[in-house]
Amino acid sequence: MIAYIFPGQGSQYVGMGRALIDKYTIAEETFVQANEVLGFDLSSLMLEGEMPTLTQTQNAQPALLTLSTAVSRVLQKEFNVTPDYLLGHSLGEYSALCVGGVLKFEDALQIVRKRGLLMLDAVKNGLGVMTAVANIAGSRVEEICKEVSTIEYPVSIGCFNSPNQVVISGNQQSVKKVEELLFEEEAILTPLKVSASFHSPLMQDAAEKLEEFLMNFNFSHSEAPIISNVTGQPYSDEPIEYIKLLKRQMVEPVMWEKSIRFIHQKGVKHTIELGSKAVLTNLMASIKKDINSIPFEKPEDLSKVKSMITRYLPPVFLDKSLAIAVATKNRNWDEEEYHSGVVLPYQKVKALSQTVQKEDRKPTVEEMLVAIEMLQSVFRTKKIQENEQTERINELLKVTKTEHLLKAYIS
Incomplete structure (x- = not known):
């Protein structure tokens, strides 16, 4: 069995998608479509913009969605394979919903653009940050977060990525205090290239507004099971559940390790990461070594993808x-x-x-x-x-x- 996985924020970079659109017309058309839907030149920002501007959450989210969608369309054109499962990390969950047919690409673009603006507005003072934490048990990180966190200055785990990596998210002051305590215990700390504290209580107001916005869109039947970040289980395919869980995803942690263990239990042995860099592929080895994951962003990745995907091609x-x-x-x-x-x-x-x-x-x-x-x-x-x-x-x-x-x- 095979699954498609989709990266989230932090994996963006200037130049993402250049090689793909130079070779595949369908990828170029996807970038043009994104520009038309959003009403500004997103593709130029992705290909030749400034990194600080691209990293702004209202830009990074539609940019990553656009690249993942372009990659999926190239895969569909080349191989016509339907994966057994779809799952994405944080913003990547919207890419999974789009590729799975639950959301139209045009709708997904509008949603993630709005989602980014709401997230940015939720931390107007710029005091929301996220930091990846490794080399220490997640349970210990959770304990320290609870010791430091207050209602006014919250900090909590925003992502359970793997057995040896979590991400803390929250108020800058509290995150810094947690970092200091973790450093004393020899944890490895990596600040993330994001502009807000995702998956934390600071997003509550944004979550409420997102729920209201989501009510304007149609959620269709999925072509393959899609795993929710919140539960680590497949959606039930009921429109109201998509809205409910996407709202919760704003304030609750991403259960990525749990999600990967679920698809492994269901028999998935291969995954393809559709999008920039190889963040999720690199994480895979620390979650399930017997799941073979390869990234696909550039044409030169296609030979490895082909060798994996050939066994899943439908009969001629x-x-x-x-x-x-x-x-x-x-x-x-x-x-x-x-x-x-x-x-x-x-x-x-x-x-x-x-x-x-x-x-x-x-x-x-x-x-x-x-x-x-x-x-x-x-x-x-x-x-x-x-x-x-x-x-x-x-x-x-x-x-x-x-x-x-x-x-x-x-x-």
């Missing part, structure tokens, strides 16, 4: 159609009918398959419809009952992952 449509035709039991011994209804249509599709293979491309919708017509002719000639014919064709669409392309053409 034309060849699968030919195999079904051959495997269908014959109940018609009229040679003339058999020749015109089975042999000739079969030979036509076989020649078509050879042409497609020779040209090293995927079959077009029109060519796939020729294969379906062949199967319908074979089924009729071999005297297969109509309900069974429908079942077999629906199964063909399912196993080849072409339902979204062909369902509308089949009565």
